[in-house]
Amino acid sequence: MIVHPVLSWLKDWWVGIVETYGLPTWFVPAAQMVVNAILIAGFIAVLVLFLIWLTRKVSAHIQQRLGPMRVGWHGCVQTVADALKLVQKEDTTPRDADRPVFNIAPFLAFAPTVVAFVVIPFGDGAIVRDLNIGVLFLFAITTINVIAILAGGWASNSKYSLLGGFRSAAQLVSYEVPLILSVLGVIMLAGTMKLGAIVEAQNAMWFVVYQPLGFVIYVIAATAEVNRTPFDIPEAEQELVSGFNIEYSGMKFAMFFLAEFANMFLVSAVAATLFLGGWKGPWLPGEFWFLAKSFAIVLLLMFFRWTYPRLRVDQLMSFAWKFLLPLAFLNLLVTGLILVLM
Amino acid sequence: MNVFRALGRVIKGTWWLFVGMVTTTKHMLRRSITIQYPRQRFEQWPRFRGRLAMVPDEEGGHKCTACAQCLRICPAACITLERHKEEGVKGFLVDAYVVDLGLCIYCGLCVEVCNFGALEMIPEYEISAYDKADFIYDIPKLLARQLEPEFKR
Numbered sequence: 001m002i003v004h005p006v007l008s009w010l011k012d013w014w015v016g017i018v019e020t021y022g023l024p025t026w027f028v029p030a031a032q033m034v035v036n037a038i039l040i041a042g043f044i045a046v047l048v049l050f051l052i053w054l055t056r057k058v059s060a061h062i063q064q065r066l067g068p069m070r071v072g073w074h075g076c077v078q079t080v081a082d083a084l085k086l087v088q089k090e091d092t093t094p095r096d097a098d099r100p101v102f103n104i105a106p107f108l109a110f111a112p113t114v115v116a117f118v119v120i121p122f123g124d125g126a127i128v129r130d131l132n133i134g135v136l137f138l139f140a141i142t143t144i145n146v147i148a149i150l151a152g153g154w155a156s157n158s159k160y161s162l163l164g165g166f167r168s169a170a171q172l173v174s175y176e177v178p179l180i181l182s183v184l185g186v187i188m189l190a191g192t193m194k195l196g197a198i199v200e201a202q203n204a205m206w207f208v209v210y211q212p213l214g215f216v217i218y219v220i221a222a223t224a225e226v227n228r229t230p231f232d233i234p235e236a237e238q239e240l241v242s243g244f245n246i247e248y249s250g251m252k253f254a255m256f257f258l259a260e261f262a263n264m265f266l267v268s269a270v271a272a273t274l275f276l277g278g279w280k281g282p283w284l285p286g287e288f289w290f291l292a293k294s295f296a297i298v299l300l301l302m303f304f305r306w307t308y309p310r311l312r313v314d315q316l317m318s319f320a321w322k323f324l325l326p327l328a329f330l331n332l333l334v335t336g337l338i339l340v341l342m
Numbered sequence: 343m344n345v346f347r348a349l350g351r352v353i354k355g356t357w358w359l360f361v362g363m364v365t366t367t368k369h370m371l372r373r374s375i376t377i378q379y380p381r382q383r384f385e386q387w388p389r390f391r392g393r394l395a396m397v398p399d400e401e402g403g404h405k406c407t408a409c410a411q412c413l414r415i416c417p418a419a420c421i422t423l424e425r426h427k428e429e430g431v432k433g434f435l436v437d438a439y440v441v442d443l444g445l446c447i448y449c450g451l452c453v454e455v456c457n458f459g460a461l462e463m464i465p466e467y468e469i470s471a472y473d474k475a476d477f478i479y480d481i482p483k484l485l486a487r488q489l490e491p492e493f494k495r
Binding site: 058060061062063064065066069303306307308 | 359362363365366367369370372373374375376378
């Protein structure tokens with residue numbers, strides 16, 4: 001509703017320029033790709049700055065503090081100041097670190113998150129590529145995060161970061177299974193993996209009504225996927241200092257941070273798209289509804305963080321394999337049965 | 343039977359998870375208990391025992407008779423007194439009465455022991471300074487009240 005006209009206007013303008021100066025025709029899609037990439041990267045940057053501020057504010061108010069108050073109105077530009085400080089910091093590498101892996105890990109963590117935003121429908125027509133394997137692509141690409149975290153933990157050559165990386169790998173791999181199984185119910189209902197089509201299929205009723213169990217499993221598994229409390233053992237401060245990212249500083253640390261918060265928004269956006277009707281909503285533009293639903297889930301994750309204590313490693317594993325996985329199968333079975341019988 | 347017990351535990355656990363969320367939500371909606379310190383301040387109770395001060399008499403002078411009882415009882419030995427005797431005057435005359443607040447432990451024994459009500463503890467508490475010399479309070483400083491606290495934004 002908002003993004004689509006702007007993008008098509010930009011395209012028309014660019015096509016006009018290409019035709020006027022007689023440039024090769026492949027300039028048009030190339031320019032489109034660049035514009036899309038810049039839009040998504042800018043969106044993620046602004047989003048993460050806002051999310052960090054929101055996290056600090058929400059956590060502060062839950063603990064009956066005020067949180068950042070000095071920089072700007074209620075500290076709203078505090079994160080910008082923090083980001084500037086992080087950029088200025090010295091970029092250190094431990095002496096015994098595995099240098100190439102150490103240097104590439106933060107970018108390996110951040111890049112898949114950016115790529116995953118390609119298939120998210122932000123609004124009516126505001127989707128970069130509505131792939132026919134959208135959901136599969138999404139989960140396939142975000143799983144690369146595990147490798148980045150493990151690589152970062154390993155390459156730092158520190159026992160804390162290595163333990164954090166191992167724990168993270170075990171956790172992410174375990175929770176990936178119920179996560180995808182919970183999403184399968186939605187795919188069965190919609191009959192497609194195209195995210196745009198899934199949103200269209202929720203025209204009459206949100207899928208959360210047909211898939212309440214699937215939604216609950218998705219939210220729990222997604223919380224574990226993005227390493228939020230109560231599943232934050234990869235970076236358990238009291239045990240591991242900070243997990244896989246202890247040895248990182250400056251811009252590389254900022255990349256891990258960016259990836260973490262962008263991932264948090266990504267799983268929320270996917271939950272909003274798959275279960276809460278995506279950008280569909282009355283009166284207001286689709287972009288507003290998409291952001292509102294996504295931020296509702298983000299707030300839910302933040303409340304989880306300040307409400308629940310951290311699980312032990314064995315509890316975490318048994319919860320995933322003995323509880324969530326059977327439930328996800330049950331959900332799948334019931335959904336399939338109903339679809340066949342109806 | 344075991345299945346039912348496990349199911350009961352699951353339902354109970356879910357219920358308590360919900361109760362936890364309600365609690366955090368309630369706390370979020372409550373007023374913050376912290377304040378923006380240099381801009382806002384807590385109001386002190388009138389009997390809050392802050393720094394040591396001298397009680398001014400009607401003319402604004404001090405009531406000290408240089409009996410040195412406060413010196414005797416002070417466990418931190420932070421009070422120094424200089425006095426002399428003059429012909430025809432009963433008792434001592436005070437030359438200097440100096441309290442080193444850097445040493446003071448805020449026990450209030452000097453206030454208790456003073457027979458003439460010359461000392462009190464006032465609610466002032468922002469007495470930190472960059473220089474140790476600023477902690478040394480002589481009679482005019484001890485008589486002064488609520489030095490307007492300065493802070494930079």
